[in-house]
Amino acid sequence: MAKVDFSPIADTTRRAEIVALLRRAILTGQLEPGQKLNELRISEQMRVSRAPLREAMRELVQEGILTSIPYAGTFVVDVTAKDIDDAYSLNKVLDEFAIERTWPLRDQRFFDELDQRHEAVKQATRNRDTTRQIETALQLHGLIYEWADNSVLLETWQRLTSRLQMYFALHQQARNEAVPAEDVHETYVSLLKGADMRAAQRHAREHIDLDFEELLSYARGLEQRPSKGA
Amino acid sequence: MAKVDFSPIADTTRRAEIVALLRRAILTGQLEPGQKLNELRISEQMRVSRAPLREAMRELVQEGILTSIPYAGTFVVDVTAKDIDDAYSLNKVLDEFAIERTWPLRDQRFFDELDQRHEAVKQATRNRDTTRQIETALQLHGLIYEWADNSVLLETWQRLTSRLQMYFALHQQARNEAVPAEDVHETYVSLLKGADMRAAQRHAREHIDLDFEELLSYARGLEQRPSKGA
DNA sequence: GACAAGCAGATTGTCGACAATCTAACAAGA
DNA sequence: TCTTGTTAGATTGTCGACAATCTGCTTGTC
Numbered sequence A, B: 001m002a003k004v005d006f007s008p009i010a011d012t013t014r015r016a017e018i019v020a021l022l023r024r025a026i027l028t029g030q031l032e033p034g035q036k037l038n039e040l041r042i043s044e045q046m047r048v049s050r051a052p053l054r055e056a057m058r059e060l061v062q063e064g065i066l067t068s069i070p071y072a073g074t075f076v077v078d079v080t081a082k083d084i085d086d087a088y089s090l091n092k093v094l095d096e097f098a099i100e101r102t103w104p105l106r107d108q109r110f111f112d113e114l115d116q117r118h119e120a121v122k123q124a125t126r127n128r129d130t131t132r133q134i135e136t137a138l139q140l141h142g143l144i145y146e147w148a149d150n151s152v153l154l155e156t157w158q159r160l161t162s163r164l165q166m167y168f169a170l171h172q173q174a175r176n177e178a179v180p181a182e183d184v185h186e187t188y189v190s191l192l193k194g195a196d197m198r199a200a201q202r203h204a205r206e207h208i209d210l211d212f213e214e215l216l217s218y219a220r221g222l223e224q225r226p227s228k229g230a
Numbered sequence C: 001g002a003c004a005a006g007c008a009g010a011t012t013g014t015c016g017a018c019a020a021t022c023t024a025a026c027a028a029g030a
Numbered sequence D: 001t002c003t004t005g006t007t008a009g010a011t012t013g014t015c016g017a018c019a020a021t022c023t024g025c026t027t028g029t030c
Helices: A014-027 A039-046 A050-063 A081-105 A108-126 A130-147 A151-175 A186-193 A197-224 B014-027 B039-046 B050-063 B081-105 B108-126 B130-147 B151-175 B186-193 B197-224
Strands: A066-069 A073-076 B066-069 B073-076
Touching: A014 A050, A014 A151, A039 A050, A050 A066, A050 B050, A081 A130, A081 A151, A081 A197, A081 B081, A081 B151, A108 A130, A108 A186, A130 A151, A151 A197, A151 B081, A151 B151, A186 A197, B014 B050, B014 B151, B039 B050, B050 B066, B081 B130, B081 B151, B081 B197, B108 B130, B108 B186, B130 B151, B151 B197, B186 B197
Parallel strands: none
Antiparallel strands: A066 A073, B066 B073
16 A cells, blocks of 8 residues: 555635635735624625625634624724733743743754745745735744644644734734845744753744834824724 | 613623533533534524524634534534643643733732632532532632733633633543532632732642642543544 | 604524535445 | 445535614604
8 A cells, every 4th residue: 555644635615715715814904903894795705605604704703803793793803002912922921831842842854844934934035025924934933833742832822823913914014115134033943943942932032022012013003093994 | 870880781692692502511511522513403402593503613613612524513622631731731831921910910809809709619619519619710710810911811711711621520520529628729819819929820830730630640541432422 | 953763774693495415324246 | 255336314514585683864853
């Protein structure tokens, strides 16, 4: 018998595809915070009935990127400065934990994957593809979570990530300028390859603070304005 | 005008009630891990159509206590020893963080609420109501999360709690014996009232370890047997 | 002019029926 | 005997229509 590793085939239900479409639209900022999602309109655009659409929306509500008010509608979550602050402060704690757990499990495959994801970020940066850059940067950062061998931790981080990605996308969209050309992840990657775990943890915490300050000031600006409706 | 604090009225949709019913059935162990949920049967029992039931199930899937396989069915999540281990190790980290954040925010209202929840646990213990005891103990523990003023942290903990409650319920059900009559929370409460934050963090960590060891050995026992189907 | 009542219109929540898919049992052939 | 093809039954996924609810406007009254 041939030794082939078959991966599970794709979940091919309309619901799953709708979830993916909506999530992407939200995380890239195509759907703005506070915006209402009209079920009839969306279902007609996607050429599906409202049943699978509504089920998909329920999932995204639970995922924390939509919010629902009975008989009023389902909306993209509003982004407050406090939300960002909360997410980031928790992220610091989780980062430390993830690095601690991943540390003894690092092997050649880990380093290879690390380089690969780092390369993906650099390529997106070269191509000036900001959306993809955010995506790849978060994937690079997510490796320590995937490697930590703790399913609950990973799940928690993925939920956090959704929001962070949304925040970053909004930020990028708002300032509407080219992303930093220099590679800010260089040190992070090399520290993860090194021998000093504390140093890696410290850097993760400080590196995060950098982007964070900028993001926060942006969010504080949003605070003043009313959120945009449908 | 009278100064009354009106709380928001109940979300009166079938879906919300179904979610509550199902969640309770799962967390109290009435629905066993691995068991399949037959949509038609449940919808007939509840006298609702499958639409709101399915939407409710989608929410619980995302909440992490159900799992769904397209065209095959929706099942109560299986409990593995590793899951429990993962949840607990993350819980320790979160506890430390929550205590740190709550610490400077403690006030009279906090202490009152602490006593009140502590009292609820003691009463449930006196009444030999194991289900209620688990519920109240987790609510007592949850106070530091509610007080930490970090919505993302609170949300994360609530997700974790669902599982923990499920694990504890299974455990209680399995050993089918009276719960410890002595009050293990006494020290925890007094430490939270005290002045030594580190001591409170340390105790939270160690107190958790106690129950944990027992729970883990129970879960390891489950590991061997196949999960029960519908 | 201010305000309450009532009436469309639009939107969400729910229902019952149909289509797509899976499972298990059985038959046919190598 | 083992494998493969077929079929019937059950269950999940999806659809279109109806009911319940909300929102904004209009109307009438003071």
